[in-house]
Amino acid sequence: MPLLEVENIVKTFRRGGGPEVRAVDGVSFSIESGETLSLIGESGSGKSTIGRIVLGLEPPDEGRILFDGQDLTAMSPRELRALRSSITAVFQEPYESLNPRMTVEAIVGEPLRLFRRELSAAQRRDRVIATLEEVGLGERVLRRHPGDLSGGQQQRVGIARALVVDPRMIVLDEPTSSLDLTVRATVLNLLRELQERHALTYLFISHDIATVRYFSRSTGVLYLGKVMEYGPTHELIDEPRHPYSVGLLSCTLSADPDVSVPAQRLEGDTPSPTTRRAGCPLVGRCPVELASCSAAPVPLMPISPTRSAACLRLAPTEVVA
């Protein structure tokens, strides 16, 4: 049974009296325990909103989220609170997500004060030190403040804070995007080690395709709040099928000067998310669109035993007929 099942979630925002934005528009996926699912997409794709919904920071307007079989959307705030330490998060900007006035000890100890009230101060301290050691920092940083640390060390503090309550799942929202290349590599390797050691389940949110390929077993490609394509990471990245995935991946540059991929251009820019669309969100930019693409929403349909895509061009013939 999957540890996390997200079923058809919808989230709409309306700023002031402005038009409605469907940030997440009917998204479903599931993650098996101990696995990593990546969500990739550009800005406005809804990937971070999905992360916030899974974390319980935003309620969805529609849909269900099952964690270990329990429906989070049907729980009372009290029940949700008890679960809060089972799903934790690491965010993109370590410095912004850490309180600059708190010491590292207070930052990493805070979730314990909230969720492990039975621990004494001494036990809490031992736990904080053990966790800091696990992330490669150790006791010497206990009394430091985030501002005294490098970007990579700050992100390790962020990881320690997510890890200290012994969660089952961690939402990683662009955890290495603001880090330098050589630091990013050490942090990614640390996250992989921790996953193995603690059988952690990861929801990995990223715009960086090379990192996703290195890091995750399965991947969903998001565009304007919808999953365009879903499948095993390597298959999907090496041979994308949905026209949006094809366009996105062909724009990814190789660091090998001998490998160049011709860009398969998508027309124009991503439209405003306030634009109302009856059909596929790629209509107007798609090189292979059909008249029927704009008529009605295109569901995610299987295109092979392991993969699915939301595209009429790829649909099994019996569905089209």
Next chain:
Amino acid sequence: MTESRILQVEALRVAFETRQGTVHAVNGVDFDVRPGDVLGIVGESGCGKSATLRAIAGLTQPPGEVTGGSVRFADRELVGLSRRSLRQVLGKDIGFISQSPFGALNPILSIEAQFRNVIRAHRRATKRECREIALRALTDVGIAGPDRVLGGYAHQLSGGMAQRVVIAMAMVHDPRLLLADEPTTALDVTVQRQILDLVTGLIAEAGRSMVLVTHDLSVVAQYCTRVLVMYAGRPVEEGTVRQVFKSPRHPYTQALLAAVPRVGEEIRGLSGGLPDLIDYPVGCPYAERCPRATALCAEEMPAMASCVPGRAAACHHPLEEVASYAAS
């Protein structure tokens, strides 16, 4: 010989005064740019790549200061020029594109008025002539409805459109050299590719040159002809993109390349951090993190040494060159 070099940077130094002391951000940078070159300057935070580019463009602001060296553009020394004299060159023969197009555009002036200012800074033109020049420039950067863009304001543009407008403005006076500081870092990948194709296309078609500062090795691999790798304010390696990427000679370059995620390969990071840029080391700044370092490295700063013209590394114990890439 000098005519073939459009830009010569020699022993350039930039320092920032802080309460803790003088931060040596750029510590002796040398390189040349020839017509048609797209030189990538690559490195991680604190390597001095942006400070180098801003110094070349005369954009170093207090508490930063160019403390030494020379920047010659078309045989004219730029370091030490008055702001006035500098302005005759910048924006005309040298164009500059920054990371944030919204920082470069004025939020309260229409795009047309900003084009007019840019055009009139270096030539006389009527309002109508300015409009025609601007429309052509916007069309050249692939903007489909240039009329509408001209009448609008920066906030009405997407990030990709705004960066196109900035590029169009930078190209108005047909500069011979374009300086770009992380021009696509703030943009989505699909837009990044459009913008980089566009800029390098504009460079290639008129035999112009570009210096592109980036932290992204794949941008260098795909768009640059030559590369300069920097670490702690110093160049550590230089060469053609193929030479440096396929057969790095400096251990730091090798470490950078090993950190790029690749299919089926483990990635490796670097532990430790940059040396103190206030109390700058006397030896190699990379020595403390380097697996090849010896006692010599801690005592003596290695100079950029080249075996082939245009190919150099600053290392006492460089990696063996792979023969098949030596000349490529």
